[in-house]
Amino acid sequence: MKIIPLSSGSHGNSYVVKAGEDTILLEAGLSQGDLKHSLWDYDINVKDIELCLVSHSHQDHFKSVEWLSNRGVKVGLPSSAVEKGLFKRLIRKDRLIELEPYKTAKQGNWYVKPFELEHDGIENLGFLLLHAPTDERLFYATDTAFIKEVPQNVDVMMIEINFQKKYLEESVKEGTMSRENMRRIMRSHMSLQTTLDFLKACDLSKTKQIYALHLSGRNSNAEEIREAIQEETGKPVYIAGR
Secondary structure, three states, X not given: OEEXXXXXXXXXXXXXXXXXXXXXXXXXXXXXXXXXXXXXXXXXXXXXXXXXXXXXXXXXXXXXXXXXXXXXXEEEEEHHHHHOOOOOOOOOHHHEEEEOOOOOEEEOXXXXXXXXXXXXXXXXXXXXXXXXXXXXXXXXXXXXXXXXXXXXXXXXXXXXXXXXXXXXXXXXXXXXXXXXXXXXXXXXXXXXXXXXXXXXXXXXXXXXXXEEEOOOOOOOOHHHHHHHHHHHHOOOEEEOOO
């Protein structure tokens, strides 16, 4: 399984996942133009993308769903967001897949098990993916304060590490961030320590790669995060978007 991070962070999130002959997209948070150029840079034709999974209804995760849908890509979205009509005008009905938490959906060679995450009071989904022909499993979770789902036998982990508390506290002391905003970030995103605690609870014996997602430019240090996760897990760690 190959992961190609196109973009990660509040400016836009999008990741290509390749397994065998199959290609899917996690998130569509780049603008149409930026997504087109990013795919072109990696010699990926949008016609080869069979599925795009979107975790929740924030712009930095769904900005290009209309463009993808119009070009034949099926789009999986949280069922509650569809019911509220948030994507009504963006996606063709025949290319829309409504995702319900803990109900496995099959699309082509992929099995998708969505699970609930906690983010700003809206439905946000993580995904446990199985690519049947290669028997490879991927765990994906971002934009959440914590994760209840504990995966087993996962080949690739893609997980948010948005901030380190010491840097948030520095921002407050410097006056560049209010305490209210600090509390909001801590309620809606994963810290390095939270991620370390989560990984300790997982069986990583089969895991080959760990991708750290959605790092804050001001409130995290990529090399410190990489070293901490590698020391804890003994696995190769990659910083998405860096």
